Amino acid sequence: MAVVYHSGYGHTAKQAQSVAEGARSVPDTHVDLLSLNELSEGLFKTLDAADAIIMGSPTYMGGSSAVFRRFVEATSAAWADKLRWRDKIAGGFTNSGCMSGDKLQTLMEMALFAAQHGMIWVGLATYGGWNTSAGSSEDLNRLGSWLGAMAQSNNDQGGDVVPPPADLRTAAALGQRIAEVTHTYLEGRASKKAGRSPQQS
Numbered sequence: 430m431a432v433v434y435h436s437g438y439g440h441t442a443k444q445a446q447s448v449a450e451g452a453r454s455v456p457d458t459h460v461d462l463l464s465l466n467e468l469s470e471g472l473f474k475t476l477d478a479a480d481a482i483i484m485g486s487p488t489y490m491g492g493s494s495a496v497f498r499r500f501v502e503a504t505s506a507a508w509a510d511k512l513r514w515r516d517k518i519a520g521g522f523t524n525s526g527c528m529s530g531d532k533l534q535t536l537m538e539m540a541l542f543a544a545q546h547g548m549i550w551v552g553l554a555t556y557g558g559w560n561t562s563a564g565s566s567e568d569l570n571r572l573g574s575w576l577g578a579m580a581q582s583n584n585d586q587g588g589d590v591v592p593p594p595a596d597l598r599t600a601a602a603l604g605q606r607i608a609e610v611t612h613t614y615l616e617g618r619a620s621k622k623a624g625r626s627p628q629q630s
């Protein structure tokens with residue numbers, strides 16, 4: 430599977446590393462972690478071959494970054510080729526300065542992008558945190574997002590300090606979940622192809 434991301438100042442890159450680590454924690458999962466700064470032929474070859482694509486962008490001015498959008502537009506070649514990315518598993522993550530910062534818009538853009546390709550979007554299957562009197566900013570999914578993983582990075586701190594551990598754990602949970610779902614999906618598809626129910630395989 431592939432984790433692709435843009436990061437202007439290193440914060441979303443940190444989140445992307447955690448997504449990749451979470452995915453790698455699932456046995457038999459190969460993960461390519463790829464920056465979208467360069468849209469090389471090799472990048473698209475890797476994505477063509479990937480069973481799952483998890484995408485990440487910082488939230489800039491209430492949406493995904495221009496560099497991320499450049500990638501999105503470049504994928505129209507795969508779309509035009511008979512939906513070449515159809516049935517890949519997809520998911521997304523974003524990071525920004527404010528707690529909300531309109532991050533949801535970025536995730537919605539990603540989910541819509543995946544839908545245009547006929548990909549299968551997978552969200553974050555965990556309760557929201559930090560929403561009771563006993564809760565804390567250390568909680569998993571402290572920003573309460575389900576469409577994908579959110580992280581918050583103080584604008585005056587570098588990627589070596591933020592996003593905080595809770596958001597990195599949330600990112601890892603997304604990576605792990607998407608890897609698990611991808612394995613389940615691939616097993617089911619292989620069983621169907623072989624003409625037997627998954628229980629028999």
Ligand SMILES: Cc1cc2nc3c(=O)[nH]c(=O)nc-3n(C[C@H](O)[C@H](O)[C@H](O)COP(=O)(O)O)c2cc1C
Binds near residue numbers: 492526
């Ligand atoms: C051009 C620009 C626009 C931004 N817009 C937002 C925004 O809409 N909401 C927000 O919470 N933070 C916003 N920020 C802050 C970034 O999301 C934040 O610094 C983030 O950690 C940057 O991630 P990166 O280091 O991966 O680029 C913006 C920053 C820049 C440079």
